[in-house]
Amino acid sequence: MDNKRVILAVALSMAVLLGWQFIFPSQPQTPPAKQEQTVTQSQTAGSDASGPVSDQLPDPASTASIVSAKGTKLTIDTPLYSAVINSQGGLLENFKLKKFKQTIEAGSPDVDMVGTNALNKAPMGLILNGIPTWANGVWGYEGTSLNLSDDQIGSLIFRGDVEGFRIERRLTFHADNYLIDEDVRVINKSNPSGMGRLAFTTATRSLTAEDDRYNPTRISWYGSDKLTEETDREDLRETGMTASGNIDWAAIDSNYFILALVPGSDDITVKGKLQDDIFRVAAEQNVSFDKDIERQLSCSYYFGPMDAKLMEKVPGNLGKAVNFGWFDLIAKPLVIALEWFHQYTHNYGIAIILLTVVIKLLFWPLSQKSYKSMEQMKRLQPMIAKLREKHGDDREALNKEMMQLYKTYNVNPAGGCLPMVLQIPVFFGLYKALMGTVALRHADFIHYLPFTDIVWLADLSAKDPLYITPIVMGATMFLQQKMTPSAGDPTQQKIMMFLPLVFTFMFLNFPAGLVVYWMVNNILSIAQQWMMTRKVNN
Template identity: 80%
Template sequence: MENKRVILAVALSFVVLLGWQFLFPPQPQQPAPIQQQSVTQNQNSNTASNGPVSNQFPDPITTTAIVSAKGTRLKVETPLYSAVINSQGGLLENFQLKRYKETIDPNSPDVDMVGENALNKAPMGLILNGIATWVNGVWAYEGNDLSLDGDKIGTLIFRGDVEGFRIERRLTFHADSYLIDEDVRVLNVSNPSGQGRLAFTTATKSLSSEDDQYNPTRIAWFGPEGLDTEDSRDDLKETGVSVTGALNWGAIDSNFFILALLPEFKEVTIKGKVQDDIFRLAAEKTVSLDKGIERKLACSYYFGPMDPVAMAKAPGDLGSAIDFGWFDIIAKPLTIALEWFNQYVHNYGISIILLTIAIKLLFWPLSQKSYKSMEQMKRLQPMVAKLREKYGDDKERLNKESMQLYKTYNVNPAGGCLPMVLQIPVFFGLYKALLGTVALRHADFITYLPFTDIIWLADLSAKDPLYITPIVMGATMFLQQKMTPSAGDPTQQKIMMLLPLVFTFMFLNFPAGLVVYWLVNNVLSIAQQWIITRKVKN
């Protein structure tokens, strides 16, 4: 009875944890008040030391108007992406990822990291002292369309005169990387200002659906205090974020894609905001702009997938943007193991099954001990019931006699519970890994329902559209409950039998890859439990 209560407590705790994840996705950790402030016109003294800070991005003229009137489109082609840069200030018109599609349809467009509506917010526009340089400047360019492959690099140069400042932007593109490196030179020719603020910017459409609680688009930044994020759209629309310090990078990201600014200067202000449903980001630096003095600043851009291998080529520890929260230490090794299996079978569904088997083998001794303990507890139930009849009114004596009974028969009341507790972090680690691994985006397992042309498990990062796997998973959980030694308390039995229904409901909208894992794990557990039950009976 005591063992069953412990198992029931663990199971209910598991349901609470899963339900909390389902109904209330974890909110990002709030940064320290000294480092982040609400963005208002009045900044505190912490940011005042770096010059006045404002999160009010200048409202540029529509980029399309600039393009048609003045700009020349320069194309950049690499094996990883195709991009269009406009000569009017070096604006980024589009950035299409060749290895990622918008939908599972192979004929769907490539993912565009900018998006049509974001053009009006001038991605990669340079802002100087609040001046939208692509609007107020007269620009020329040096270079031609680039077609890069192998390990080649190519450079485009944009030169402009903007209200007394002479600006040169040198953009370097890499064939084998999603990085764009920029070097900027600013010369004050005739502007009376001796102090200035130079900001590198980017902008993009939302990288995920606004109501996608598992995959929010957010503003993120990384510095000495680690990773911080803000994914509340209401807050980003109303106040935005403004963070000043020795920050490595700032980014707009989701589970699968990221647009990052990686400034090479130490003290920087990262500002982010949502305007007209467009995410905007700036990395701003206060610089001395005395007349006749040329200033040099550098910043890199990363526009691409949240791929740890690709992000490892970026500076500033950009790979830290891939974060699985509390279970990061478990999720990342599981992700590596999943990729290892996939390099041999070339199917992520099969890779998940193999990973499930590997995890099951790892926990096999613990599970075996758990099932054996439950069977032993079942055999002791008649004796426990007699003790309850005899000492029902004396709880202290009942506990003492019960423990003596367990000791006599060498049974640990918690033996059936501890192995389950140890496996819960692994489950959540895998849950995070499957939810946030870009390799699983649009990865298929069984594309069509057998003997039909109905799309089924064509995207392991999305829910099962036919709800077959979660329903079968619920059935396997019900079978497990029937096989598990039952407690004498009818109320507890009813609660335990309701758990499969609760889990099935929660798993209906979980990524199919996670459901496949849990389903296979259940099948293996049923087989193991059947084997151990037979051994104990014999």
């Protein structure tokens, strides 16, 4: 085994991993459908626990007309968002994030967490014993439109009589967070029901394009220290999802935004479905409704960015929604480092470059040993060639004498590939961080191509629209290969020189921030190799 062959194997393995990620993005694990169905049936036997997938929901076309005819629009304005709540049942009509735009185009509207047509599916509507309270009740309200600033908190109260039940919904809004707290009081005045079910719901249009494989809109839930996600739209359309038991929260989310329900009780049934291109989720719990006895329930809502700091302030382990999969332990420290650099540079592109320099310094001693090992391997090539001539096809004898040769000259044949092996997890960790950190969404580096008005690196989470950085990256990788001490047979050397072209092709559609990282890393490696070669030659 020689050094060049090991490096080639590592490089090809990385190419396969990158290609696999590019062609087949990873899908989250979901629990078996049959098992979920069995659990749900065992816990809801004898009750018509319908929630958002029930035929008891009103006709989708009727919800908006009911609300517009009976309700009053109340606005909530904070530094983070503006929202409209309808007094007819307390439905959420829109929830616009002031700090996030839909695109990078000038004049782009704010991101609306509800979206067009979602009102028909009753976001923040209460379902009581299968009854859509916003459609069947007579509602009034207490309070006025809210204009909150700094750390202010404000509340609105909605009261309704729905088929013998008296309901009071108190919604509390926070100016410094996307959190909405709800306290519900229900009194059975004349309904014959003894046991019942109350469901908190939310709904939104798709947060991402339907064909977006890297950033799908999904339904997720967390319970028993486990995050579960469902991204298959066909399954959500046809059968939906159901999960019961010890569940902390349920949500509709993407890589960058989330609409979460955090019920006060963890013994709930979560149901979700995709109906008419609107994602719906309900968190339902069983409640006893004895006559004239007041029942108090609670739920927290979070409609906003996947901001770990803000989500940690929400009850119910909502911060666990920020998850980078296999590379979570690597990606999260990288995000922290990027944010630390950004607070001084105010530019995530520069922050990525500084992070690359730090990573390179950490790997510097290993890289030095790597280059030294490659130089030693290069000097051993004439002796290895003679051994091959001597033993011919006797691979066992050849390998035995080669290992003795490495031992005699104190050479580690795998030493040259160690830095590359260690950097692969860092690379994928940064890839996950760039694809899943909302702060990097629409993060600007070099907005316009120098000396032109052509938009260039205006979004580090998206590909380079001009493909300049991946081409430069490929060129630096080619130069690095030319500078690498030559070892191995000519066929291996030709394959190694072909790898920059393969990597360039794969990097064309990768996030620009990731390409900047790899390009700068190559430039630093070239400088290090040049210094090492100069030192050896002198």
